[in-house]
Amino acid sequence: MTFREKIFGGKETSRTQHGELPGTTVEDFPKTVKSWRKAAEQGDAESQYNLGVAYARGHGVQQNDTEATKWYRKAAEQGNPDAQSNLGLMYQTGRGVPRDLSEAVKWFTKGAEQGSTLAQYNLAVAYYYGYGVLQDYTQAVKWWLKSAQQGHAESQYNLGVAYRTGMGVQRNPNEAAKWYRKAAEQGHTDAQKSLEIILRSLEA
Numbered sequence: 001m002t003f004r005e006k007i008f009g010g011k012e013t014s015r016t017q018h019g020e021l022p023g024t025t026v027e028d029f030p031k032t033v034k035s036w037r038k039a040a041e042q043g044d045a046e047s048q049y050n051l052g053v054a055y056a057r058g059h060g061v062q063q064n065d066t067e068a069t070k071w072y073r074k075a076a077e078q079g080n081p082d083a084q085s086n087l088g089l090m091y092q093t094g095r096g097v098p099r100d101l102s103e104a105v106k107w108f109t110k111g112a113e114q115g116s117t118l119a120q121y122n123l124a125v126a127y128y129y130g131y132g133v134l135q136d137y138t139q140a141v142k143w144w145l146k147s148a149q150q151g152h153a154e155s156q157y158n159l160g161v162a163y164r165t166g167m168g169v170q171r172n173p174n175e176a177a178k179w180y181r182k183a184a185e186q187g188h189t190d191a192q193k194s195l196e197i198i199l200r201s202l203e204a
Helices: 026-041 045-057 065-077 081-093 101-113 117-129 137-149 153-165 173-184 189-203
Strands: none
Touching (some): 026 045, 101 117
């Protein structure tokens, strides 16, 4: 069976979803969520974001997309970039809100411009597939590069694919190998396979 490269982030391969919750064990979730709720209700954006993630995943509370979206929005409107990215994902997937790809891109852009690696990755995927925006491989590569430079493994891998195939950039096997290697060093299995394949071709 041959290995087939794919850009991660499409409908079949969406990997990046919601950010991680900070330093919390499963046993501690109920107590931690209670403290987040108190701070969130007082307007703390980071706690609002964390509460949104908790509701999105059902950690310490019953899973509820509507509540997740509510708290993401509160944090996003205060400028929290990861909340902006996650609110975009809710609009992209129709979780907790009616599906609206243009609204998703709006929030991805807000988060991406503030440096959120998740938002940059998601915005790149939107441009690559034309979700809520005109398809533009050059813009996809631009935002994957920003995210990849911050260490986001999926973006590094996708950037490798772009350089290998010439999608949005001039084809450059050496650059492809460079980005595959960065993702591979983070344990990205598809990047590891791609790196092995491209190194063989470069040595041939």
